[in-house]
Amino acid sequence: MADTGFSRRSLLRAALLAGAAGMAGACDDAAGVLSNKLSGRKPVWKHTFKTGDTGFVTPGSTSNDLFPYSVTASGGMLYVSFEGKLYAFDTAGHQHWESPYGQYDASSQYGPTAPQVLDGVLYTVRNEPGGKGTLQALDPTTGRLVWSFSPGAWLTPPSAAGGRVVVCNMRYLYGLDAATGRQLWRVGRGSDLFLGVPAITGGTACAVDVDGILHGVTAKAGDLRWSQSDGPSLINGRFNQRSHTIGADGVFYVRDALLRAVSASDGKVRWTNGAVPDAQNAAVSSGGLLYVSGHGEHPGVLAVDAATGGTRWQAPIPDPNGTLDASPAVAGGAVSVTVNGKLVNLDAATGRPRWTALIRNSNNGAVPLSGAAAANGLVVVLCKDEADVDDAGDKDGPVDHLYAYRL
Secondary structure, three states: OOOOOOOHHHHHHHHHHHOOOOOEOOOOOOOOOOOOEEEEOOOOEEEEEOOOOOOOOOOOOOOOOOOOOEEEEEOOEEEEEEOOEEEEEEOOOOEEEEEOOOOEEOOOOOOOOOOEEEOOEEEEEEEOOOOOEEEEEEOOOOOOEEEEEOOOOOOOOOEEEOOEEEEEOOOOEEEEEOOOOOEEEEEOOOOOOEOOEOEEEOOEEEEEEOOOOEEEEEOOOOOEEEEEOOOOOOOOOOOOOOOEEEEEOOEEEEEOOOEEEEEOOOOOEEEEEOOOOEOOOOOEEEOOEEEEEEEOOOOEEEEEEOOOOOEEEEEOOOOOOOOOOOOOEEEOOEEEEEEOOEEEEEEOOOOOEEEEEEEEOOOOOEOOEOOOEEEOOEEEEEEEEOOOOOOOOOOOOOEEEEEEEEO
């Protein structure tokens, strides 16, 4: 499928990826490119997806597809999603299975999303054009669908712990049985109430509502435990409506324009860090630190002490004109982020640069990259290649490459 100019698909991607798109960087020049060019750090292996790619999750659809490309790592396995399909690889690059239940997000509500492995279950969210959202629970060893949950409206990324799964659909906060997907409870009035990405820890689930108030409920029954505005009153909430929250060891870490630690037991704010960069993504907890990435007033990558909220280090954005959209990948003493055709690797303890891999097209333009994922001493990134001819000379139309680099 030759590209003889700027196709409708290329123009759509360039426009979406320049803003709140789910891939780091935009296609600078998709016209007449031959293949990706690699420089800097070299990959140890590459997998090329040779399936046909219309640019839309549904063949023949003319709806926008914002965030169809993502990758995550868990238990030494890599789970790669694009165009609505999901693939499992080991870190040697061997494909284990293919599943039709991939991650897909036609909404722009929550930034770049990716599959998640939570308590041994692989979860994907499929937010379709038109507003339908489905949470899918899969067996990570086979890709088989165990259960699905479709309450109507687009869904947030889920959180799971202790046999419970929580998810919001912009109306309600739902509590599900992790084994069956059965709805156990829901909280909310049903009219644009819970918009934030929820979290669960210490037997408490929480999410931010449309008024900017963080509510904590029991994970068992959905009973209200506390409400926190972090403002002068509950009438004037101060959390962002679409905050991303994670839970760890009885503490919620709420990420919006600030990063705040909130006690799961009583809702009290333990600390606030105001030096975080802007982005629609969650903090990553590892080794007593929280890592956040983004752009805006404080662009780059930030490491925060999870106990005190103090800044451990801050690394500037590796491209002054780029955006860091996805959460960083943290593993093996390294932090990896993608920005404008670059995979950047930093020292997790100090923030010092370790290496950079450049992935460019034949006209030296940046190509779209997913967020990074790391496991078993490797970091991987999914790359969109809109070349006419693959670098191996064996492709028919646009494909995706999965590149693996040593940490």
